[in-house]
Amino acid sequence: MKNLLYIGNKLSQKGKTVTTIDTLSNLLAQEGFSVKAVSSKKNKWLRLLHMLYSIIRYAKWIDYVLIDTYSTQNFYYAYLCSKCCKLFNLKYLPILHGGNLPNRLINNPKLSRTIFKKAYLNIAPSGYIAEAFKNQGYSNIKCIPNTIEIDNYPFQEREISKVKLLWVRSFSKLYNPKLAIDVLNHLQENNISSSLCMVGPDNDGSLLETKNYAKSLGLEVEFTGKLSKNEWVKRSKNHNIFINTTNFDNMPISVIEAMALGLPVISTNVGGLPYFLENNKNALLVEPNNYKLFIEAIINLKTYKSNRLAIVKEARNTAETYKWQSIKKLWKATLV
Numbered sequence: 139m140k141n142l143l144y145i146g147n148k149l150s151q152k153g154k155t156v157t158t159i160d161t162l163s164n165l166l167a168q169e170g171f172s173v174k175a176v177s178s179k180k181n182k183w184l185r186l187l188h189m190l191y192s193i194i195r196y197a198k199w200i201d202y203v204l205i206d207t208y209s210t211q212n213f214y215y216a217y218l219c220s221k222c223c224k225l226f227n228l229k230y231l232p233i234l235h236g237g238n239l240p241n242r243l244i245n246n247p248k249l250s251r252t253i254f255k256k257a258y259l260n261i262a263p264s265g266y267i268a269e270a271f272k273n274q275g276y277s278n279i280k281c282i283p284n285t286i287e288i289d290n291y292p293f294q295e296r297e298i299s300k301v302k303l304l305w306v307r308s309f310s311k312l313y314n315p316k317l318a319i320d321v322l323n324h325l326q327e328n329n330i331s332s333s334l335c336m337v338g339p340d341n342d343g344s345l346l347e348t349k350n351y352a353k354s355l356g357l358e359v360e361f362t363g364k365l366s367k368n369e370w371v372k373r374s375k376n377h378n379i380f381i382n383t384t385n386f387d388n389m390p391i392s393v394i395e396a397m398a399l400g401l402p403v404i405s406t407n408v409g410g411l412p413y414f415l416e417n418n419k420n421a422l423l424v425e426p427n428n429y430k431l432f433i434e435a436i437i438n439l440k441t442y443k444s445n446r447l448a449i450v451k452e453a454r455n456t457a458e459t460y461k462w463q464s465i466k467k468l469w470k471a472t473l474v
């Protein structure tokens with residue numbers, strides 16, 4: 139099997155959300171690949187230096203370099219790592235996570251070409267990203283969806299008498315967590331018995347902002363901070379609707395996980411989400427930054443049980459298509 143260096147922000151042990159570098163690196167190792175994953179350095183400059191040093195140190199050992207690539211600051215990490223890979227004539231594969239990456243292609247065309255045109259392959263987790271890259275003239279693109287270990291997500295049908303909302307993401311302005319507070323506030327103003335649990339670590343100061351916003355409205359919201367997968371899956375048993383309030387997105391694992399668990403999903407209709415979510419079939423999709431539409435969707439789920447059950451069953455079927463037993467075949471065919 140091949141030797142892989144996986145470059146990304148491996149910070150789950152430093153209080154951050156578990157990301158693809160944590161999950162995919164382990165799954166590939168279980169399939170027999172030799173995998174080194176970096177970096178877990180908390181300081182961003184030390185982390186970048188560790189990434190570059192690792193490319194240099196293991197250059198003669200490496201068959202492929204996988205590079206987690208996002209649309210924000212990590213975009214420049216990917217740029218520098220890709221330049222280092224070219225210096226040593228290494229095959230590198232950017233894994234395109236950022237929901238705002240299509241705008242990067244337009245706003246930073248020169249840097250984008252330097253990273254993506256010279257890549258061995260660009261790995262798009264969603265049709266949304268693949269289409270955006272193809273529209274900008276990139277042909278070296280392959281779609282390999284994000285994956286989950288489906289057996290870790292037991293399906294459960296839920297009743298909705300009291301609305302028990304669950305929100306799972308890192309707290310970042312991109313994901314618009316304060317909208318979840320607005321949804322709860324207006325549910326309660328309309329005398330709809332409801333609660334909200336928000337799971338995830340802080341990313342840019344949004345956690346404190348969201349807590350203060352809830353407090354200013356006199357709302358009781360459960361903020362758990364970061365939880366392990368097992369912890370939030372266990373917590374999910376006590377909730378009956380999953381809301382995704384993001385303004386930008388690609389293919390969030392937390393949404394797929396919620397679908398697998400039988401939580402009906404209400405999500406904003408942005409980025410890559412409508413590429414795997416179909417309104418009123420496996421989820422309910424609403425326009426971004428509009429609490430009224432979220433409330434209408436919640437009332438819909440609460441009122442029409444047969445429709446809700448049909449949605450969650452189809453959602454579980456969708457989640458099944460992202461199980462590792464299927465996705466690993468795509469990775470093995472790529473890393474030959």
